[in-house]
Amino acid sequence: MLAKHYLQLVTYKAYADLRSEAAKTSMGFLWWVLDPLLFMVIFYVVFGLIMKRGTENFLSFLLIGLVAWRWFQNTVSHGANSILGGRGLMHQVYVPKVVFPLVIILTDLVKFSFVFSILLLYLLLAGFGVGHAYLALPLVLLVQFVLIVGLTLLVAALVPFLPDLKFLNDHLLHVLFYMSGIFFCRLVHRRTVSAVFLP
Template identity: 45%
Template sequence: MQLHFLELVWFSTYAELRAERARSYLGFVWWLVEPALMMAAFWLVFDRILGTGGPDYLPFLLIGLVLWQWFKSSVVHAGQAIWLNLALIHQVRVPVLVFPFVHLLADAIKFAAVFGLLLVVLWGAGYPPNAAYLSLPPLLLCVALCAIGGGLLLAALMPLLPDLRFVVEQLLSVLMFLSGVVFALERVPAPYADWLAWNPVLVLLDALRGVLLHGRWPDWIALARVAVAAVALAVLGIATVQRLAPRYPKLAA
């Protein structure tokens, strides 16, 4: 059963990526264009106009925006997956977890391609590979687990509360500015930094920038705390979807 599920997710993801490519190349290109446009806007505002950037602000921004795009896209796409496929759920008996996991895997594959380009850009800009790159797999795995947990919780609830998608869009916009995408944690005053440090996305993004820009190993204790929370969130998301799965075929498509 588990092997069948994994095969179904993999082949459905392959079909989804091929269909997206057949419809338009913009789906992949947008993963490159959107971070570049946002980077230009934030660089203009925070570095040129406000003067709060710094010598490394462009690569700093690029890393933050690429990672945030992966997290945001994964949560949004996975969160809408079951709701958008209610008509298919009415007709075909299929594990509902397949739908969000297809989008999670598709977004992870696109992120892997964009992340590879990001590394090449950083190397060309004078930030070569270093020994701390060995910490990239656990760092990126923690980000993936956070996205899985958030996406699955949203996927479980959205068929029951479709208007939740509008709330999530606003919450993600706020979360982006609370996740250190445009600022460094060390520049935040102490009382606020202590609160922001509870944001796992900020902790992971700060650690990733330390690895890529400064060759600095992450704080393994902080990373372990985030990993435990991310695993718990992912398990909760899977359990919530499975618990509510019998209700989805009864909902109007």
């Protein structure tokens, strides 16, 4: 278990990375929302407008799936190179290697929390009321978080020994995306969203 000062280091570095990332662009924190939004627009245009395969509430379902997926994809992808990226600091002072993927996990968790809050607000404004299914939401998020932590730590530990895995990891994530229900959301009927978000 990490000592208290290492946990403080994880928190401080995650905070510093978030501020640094926001300061690098003129739109700052807005990119945390625009990134999944632009990703969603591509799928909406292709399947909803061009191929005309979207169903009623297609946009809401697409947003839900892509926000959750981008959390998973970004964390695992960013975490893959976290230990190699921290070599400079490790050469100067002793830092447990697990600190670096934990910083990535915390950083992307903060971004996801920000975007997820906006998503919930959008769903409420779109007419999807709070139903009984919301009681399961914390457990679902916890399960996904545990999965993300496990895979991120595993990939981060393997990449220093197998550097090529970093590139293979991105392709595997793409394969997983195309195998997921998000890609086939054009086949989902209105009842799927209504069953989750309507009382």
